[in-house]
Amino acid sequence: MASHLHAASQAITAPSASSTPFAAAANALPSVSTPTILVSVFIGLLVLEQFVYRQKKQGLPGDRWTIPLIGKFMDSMNPTLEGYKRQWDSGELSALSVFNIFIVMASSNEYTRKILNSPTYTEPCLVHSAKQVLQEDNWVFLNGKVHSDYRRVLNQLFTRKALSIYLDIQDSISRAHFAKWLANPSKEPSPIMMTCRDMNMETSLRVFCGDHIPTHAVREISDKYWLITKALELVNFPLALPGTKIYNAIQARKVAMRWLEDAARKSKVAMAGGSEVTCLLDAWVKELTDGDSKGKKDYSDREMAMVVLSFLFASQDAMSSGLIWMFQHFADHPEIFAKVREEQDRVRGGNREKAMTLDMLDQMPYLKACVKESLRVKPPVTMVPYKALRAFPISPNYTVPAGSMVIPSLYPSLQDPEVYPEPDRFLPERWLDDNSVANANPKNYLVFGAGPHRCIGVEYTTMNMAVALGTAAMCMDWTHHVTEESEKVQIIATIFPKDGCLLKFRPRDS
């Protein structure tokens, strides 16, 4: 390459270059070798990387220089709540970079809500690998009108009528799992993380797909989905090479999709044959054929399967986190648990076998306040990565560059001491007083996000958590082996107790 450049300069200075003083000086220079040029280019790119980072960051808090090439990749591999808190405490908006992806993190309620409510400037990107795992054309990546049209159809799957069908499934599956837990009690307290996740996965799969999925496939999907959860780091190694987490997640998704497409096909056959609605897929097919839903009427098996995949994605992880923390909160607060039990006994008329109904749930304000508070104290989702579609003037002083990741953080709003005095404490009572500061500031309750992409599963989630914990309170007692790590958080996409939540269950005493 050096000789080629040299030839070009000769062409410009011809015909008698050697006679000029410049050429004489050039000839006197030592010739530049290829490795030297490569090293120079590499150093130039590193300098450019720092220059671009600082240009984008402008005056935002954040590292003055980014670690070459990888940025904060090592931190994002092992994220900690303490690390996030440091970032949030550094400013209402702050900057970082991972693998040259420029990231703006918002910590205040105002900026967080602004990002969530600006669909012309931002769209959810979940985490960086999500499009590879869930597939580009999954409805969760739609934005604007096409998203709201799609979502209007899906909202039909969470009406009170549909929820009451799901409630029966949730009730019977949680009872079956509790019976199993009690039949094989561990001698010592043991981590309930995976036990709870298994229950939640079976509940979700049966609610979404009913018996259109065989029992052995429930186990297979549940196991495979764990590989998907593990791949959901904020930013992954960019290439899906065999052995990487993203590669494993993509293979897992392929297996899950095969079963889910098969379930969609079977549901259509069952509904065409006049069967009863027994699950979400059935409710969807029935709505399309009988209902007055406007717009698209025909969804392929693959499209339906991708919707269920997105629901599973949210429910198996966030809901498992929510359930585990609630088991822990009840064990650590016997006075609160006693009130829950009193309410359960009263509404169920002392009948421990009585299945939950939506009307009964309406008479359980204390249990519902516990669900709301448990999700606030330990919000499963601490932040929701979005992407800036174009330059986004988020404040008078700062514009998020187009293409950046922009992350609204939910945790700081949920722990705001002005709105939630003693924010670390589990205090369900704060929701029972209509005039409490918590109830006066609903904008702070960001557990499920806000704006056009706010969680579609809110009612489903709160209902499932109430059914599971209400039923557990009716039939079991449990104790928590508290360790130094019980209140600390491990982040596996969502947050879990660092010690896995060590519980010991036994049949209810009295």
Ligand code: HEM
């Ligand atoms: C404790 C449990 C859950 C929590 C904490 C949670 C939280 C969230 C949050 C924070 C978002 C992002 C909202 C935004 O961008 O503003 C979201 C979106 C979503 N959630 Fe949930 N979620 C939970 C359970 C579920 C369940 C069980 C389902 C399944 C039915 C579900 C389905 C979804 C979907 C499909 C979206 C994307 C909605 C859209 O883009 O329109 N979630 N969730």
